[in-house]
Amino acid sequence: MPPIQSKPINEERQPEKIQSYGFLVVCSLPDLQVVQVSENIKDQTGFEITAWLDQPLAHRLDVTILAQLKEKLVLTHPTPSKASGEQPPQLSKKNGGRSSDESDEAESRPEEIDRLWLEPTINGRNFHLSAQVTGQELILEFEPANESLTTSQFSHLLNGLSAHIRRAKTLDELIHAAAHQIRQITEFDRVMVYRFDGMWNAEVVADAKRDDLPSYLGRRYPRTGIPAETRTFYYQHGTRMIVNVDTEPVGLIPPFNPKTQQPADLSGSNLKAASGIQINHLQTIGVKASLVNAITHNTKLWGMFVCHHRRPKFLDYSLRDLCQTVTQILSDHILFKSTTERHNYIYQIDTIEDKLFQQMSHSWDVVAGLTQFETTLLDLNSCIGAAIYFDQKLILQGITPSQTEIMELITWLNQEIAQNIYATNDLTSVYPPAERFLNKAAGILAISISKSLKEYVVWFKPEIIQTVTWSYPGSAPAEAQGNEIQPSWQQSFDKWREIIKNKSLPWQESELATAGRLREQIINIIIHNANELRALNQKLGKANA
Structure with missing residues (x-):
């Protein structure tokens, strides 16, 4: 899968905006002086902008809240300078966060105050506060404090959700169960699961929705429908909520931090406004609010939960946190199930490989060992037919093209393909004569035994329209x-x-690896037979001397 690329580090940043359901405050470090605020701060708090800007944060936050915030900061160093190489103040690690030996993805995520956040009251209004340090700034995000889940409610819901998910027997059941559970707790009109393929095209593999909505199950989206920049954001930050696509985003005052002369870094902001392209897309399909959670697997972006609602919708942080927990559970189960399936597959293939090797070794006869016993070439992968050309003999198994067609194909392979292991699921694109036998061999997997003798093993897959x-x-x-x-x-x-059309199902990397090991075994047996023949000739020579 192509890697996700981030923007160049030295790209000049422009001032960004936030969604208007919350407000944002930027403080300098380490003095906690307010240097920027969002334009809507008066609407949110009742205090004029001048009551915030250029004032100590202590003037607006309760002493207890401020103490809790400072407790999370490591203020042992002054503001760093390039000359000194000192590190800026950092927020403490989240409780239950990722360990330091996990993926680079985890290391690139901004550090947040732990999952419980802070709950300040400002001018009689209750908010939830999250914070993150970016460079020399402390960015504080405030959003309305609705009635949140208690710890016992959170645990009760989580246990129930986990039980539903654990009952799933297959990966498909698991994904559908998770989508339905997230819809149940969030009450979004629709909750989909997108899965990315190797080229970053996305497919809807689960669609939990209102009965009156059309199904999007099976729909595919080209990689440009979810641009690389968007994928990078979800890969690094995990989640994004859009509360109302019809509200205008608000900027910061002043647009640039007066101390750094740079715009605030909102790349990890929960409040960050969505791009105009994304807003236009949601408006076009009649969606007013959305929530997206990234699903990762083996430190890669595997897919996403995509929640849509036809009316504006704000989801409290505790419910968003629960959704992220469900997402993490799904990620863990995907890893577990895929690992289990892979181990089972490896065990099955190892057993078949051992059997074929024993059969070939029994009489040191390659062709007989691969074709004349209960376990044959056909058991080694997902083919419908196979052919082996060895010692000037062509042996066919299963459903294959004709002998003449196969010999012509082998001649082409020997002349045009340099690799010893070659696979394609689109044979006609490189070998047009394959159009004659698409129902038998739209895709092939071939290994060369001896190019000088034109000896090959070839497996076939049919066209799947x-x-x-x-x-x-x-x-x-x-x-x-x-x-x-x-x-x-x-x-x-x-x-x-x-x-x-004209394509078979693709060959898996594991099938190519298995074919490569079989090639090595065949060559080893050929070498063994040649050495045995040499030894016999030497004995005969001595006997006749």
């Missing part, structure tokens, strides 16, 4: 811009069906 439903904005699938295909979010949200 697939109908793929893509979600494209507009009457055309997309508009080409440079080397990328850019969606036109401003147009109507249509679906477009692509008929995929």
